[in-house]
Amino acid sequence: xxxxxxxxxxxxxxxxxxxxxxxxxxxxxxxxxxxxxxxxxxxxxxxxxxxxxxxxxxxxxxxxxxxxxxxxxxxxxxxxxxxxxxxxxxxxxxxxxxxxxxxxxxxxxxxxxxxxxxxxxxxxxxxxxxxxxxxxxxxxxxxxxxxxxxxxxxxxxxxxxxxxxxxxxxxxxxxxxxxxxxxxxxxxxxxxxxxxxxxxxxxxxxxxxxxxxxxxxxxxxxxxxxxxxxxxxxxxxxxxxxxxxxxxxxxxxxxxxxxxxxxxxxxxxxxxxxxxxxxxxxxxxxxxxxxxxxxxxxxxxxxxxxxxxxxxxxxxxxxxxxxxxxxxxxxxxxxxxxxxxxxxxxxxxxxxxxxxxxxxxxxxxxxxxxxxxxxxxxxxxxxxx
Numbered sequence: 001x002x003x004x005x006x007x008x009x010x011x012x013x014x015x016x017x018x019x020x021x022x023x024x025x026x027x028x029x030x031x032x033x034x035x036x037x038x039x040x041x042x043x044x045x046x047x048x049x050x051x052x053x054x055x056x057x058x059x060x061x062x063x064x065x066x067x068x069x070x071x072x073x074x075x076x077x078x079x080x081x082x083x084x085x086x087x088x089x090x091x092x093x094x095x096x097x098x099x100x101x102x103x104x105x106x107x108x109x110x111x112x113x114x115x116x117x118x119x120x121x122x123x124x125x126x127x128x129x130x131x132x133x134x135x136x137x138x139x140x141x142x143x144x145x146x147x148x149x150x151x152x153x154x155x156x157x158x159x160x161x162x163x164x165x166x167x168x169x170x171x172x173x174x175x176x177x178x179x180x181x182x183x184x185x186x187x188x189x190x191x192x193x194x195x196x197x198x199x200x201x202x203x204x205x206x207x208x209x210x211x212x213x214x215x216x217x218x219x220x221x222x223x224x225x226x227x228x229x230x231x232x233x234x235x236x237x238x239x240x241x242x243x244x245x246x247x248x249x250x251x252x253x254x255x256x257x258x259x260x261x262x263x264x265x266x267x268x269x270x271x272x273x274x275x276x277x278x279x280x281x282x283x284x285x286x287x288x289x290x291x292x293x294x295x296x297x298x299x300x301x302x303x304x305x306x307x308x309x310x311x312x313x314x315x316x317x318x319x320x321x322x323x324x325x326x327x328x329x330x331x332x333x334x335x336x337x338x339x340x341x342x343x344x345x346x347x348x349x350x351x352x353x354x355x356x357x358x359x360x361x362x363x364x365x366x367x368x369x370x371x372x373x374x375x376x377x378x379x380x381x382x383x384x385x
Contacts, residue, residue, distance in 0.1 A: 001291045003051040007058050011041060011112055014062035022063070040108025041065060047107045047210075047287040048116040049298070052123070057082050061111045068135025069187040070111060071195070073099060074118035075128045082115055088191070091130070092200055100127035102195060102203040104188070106210025106244070109134035117298065120288065121207050124302035130195065130203070134188045134215065185222060186215070193219035197230055204311040206240045207302070209288065210267070213247040216240070224250045239311045241302065244286050246271035257305055261285050261296045279305065 015038070022030050044050065050058075061084055064070050071091045073083040085091040105117040111133045118131035185193070192215055195201055208216045224231040235252040244267040246258045260267055260277040261284030284296040 004045055004289070004291050007050050007053055007055065007112075008042065008045040010055050011058045011062050011065070012038060014059045015041075015065060018063040037065065037110070041110050041112055042108075044105075044108040044110045044113030044116070046289060046292070048105065048113040049120055049288055049290050049295075050112055050116045051291065052077055052119040053112065053115050054081070057115065058112065060084065061115060064133070065110045065112055067111065067133055068109070069191040070133040070135075071096070071191065072111065072115055072118060072131045072133065073128055074115055074122050074131060076122040076126055077119060082119075084111075088194055088198060091195075092198075095128070096130055097201060098128050099130040099201075099203065100125055101129045101205035101207060102192065103129050103131040103207045104192060104209075104212030104215045105131065105134065106208075106212040106214075117207075117209055117212075117288065120298035121205075121302060124299045125205060125306065129207075132188050132191050132195070132215070134212065185218065189215050189218045189222070192216060193223050196220070196234060197223055197227060202237075204237060204239065205306075206238060207243070208241075208245075208247075209243045209298075210245055210286065211270075213242045213245045216242075217247045217249055220250050220253065224252065237311075239306075239309075241305060243288075243296065243298065243301070246275040246277060248272055248275060255309070257309070259296070259301055259305070261294075263294060264296075 019030075019034065060081070061072070064084060067086075071085045071088070073085065073091070073094065073096055075082065083094050085094055085096065088096075101121055103114070103118045103121050105114040107113055114131045114133050118129040122129040196203070196219060206216055220231070220234075231250060231252050235250075235254070238253065238255070240249055240253055240256040241259065242256070243259045244261070244264060246260065246267075249256050257278045258275060259279045259281065260271075261281050263283065263285045266286045279301070281296050281301060283294060285294040286296070287294070288296050288298045290297060
């Protein structure tokens, strides 16, 4: 718990140092929201496993903790520092194409919580993860006044309608911000949609927590209305894991796993009742902070899910390997034709020559039979969501 408190204190201290610079741009908006943003940082420190973020990384992202639409590239623990990107082109240039998963966090919407959630996912898949920051702006404050913090699943349409207020107040131009679309979708949703629609990028795994699942769902539904071909392509090789909230995804996506904590009443009141939980974690609530009791261990849970049902690319690689071995096992035996025996060499070392022939023989030895693969080795087909 000490590491969590230290990371939170360092982030708030660094955030305070950068306040004069941020007040030079949209001073009224930043000054009015700073207190609420500081509260959200504290909430994310409780709900997410922020101790996996190093002090250097926390200091690095402190100035952009509430930057809605910002993109982070988060490698696994011990394999480098995270990278902050303001646009999708910068994300691609700085190695975003190596990210094997796209994550969206919830709760306070800070970059600290998003980075912690993405680090847990990266440790589970042992690969870099891209995560979009939900941020906190005027639209979030007004939605919260109507009960959006507790009933975000039922008031999800209110926030996008108020996004234009943040644009009018001078919100920084990050993510996939474009003129004329803020009234229909929120900036974090547009950024996730743009990442999924970009042909340069491929994310075999999509992971969300809490209201981050709403962002994933909205982005996929919007993309299915604009580009059905891209959605069909994504659905063939993408696995979706929702944690803490059960939200309907487009019908094209059948490989969806909904994870809920056994004691997660907060996630239940924001979930769709007609969607059953695929996995319930015993003695777990809504938070993922491993320093507190009742946490939902994201890394361990994801590793169990992926071990039981791997993502499409790993499954296809396994099927290809099994098919190759099966074909080798079923290959008909070719009768061995013995060439005419050459004249015996003068040295008389016949035994050594026969050993060399057997070592470099092009035909497989009769005793070396590859293992047979039965139908039970194939992974089970995904259930419709």
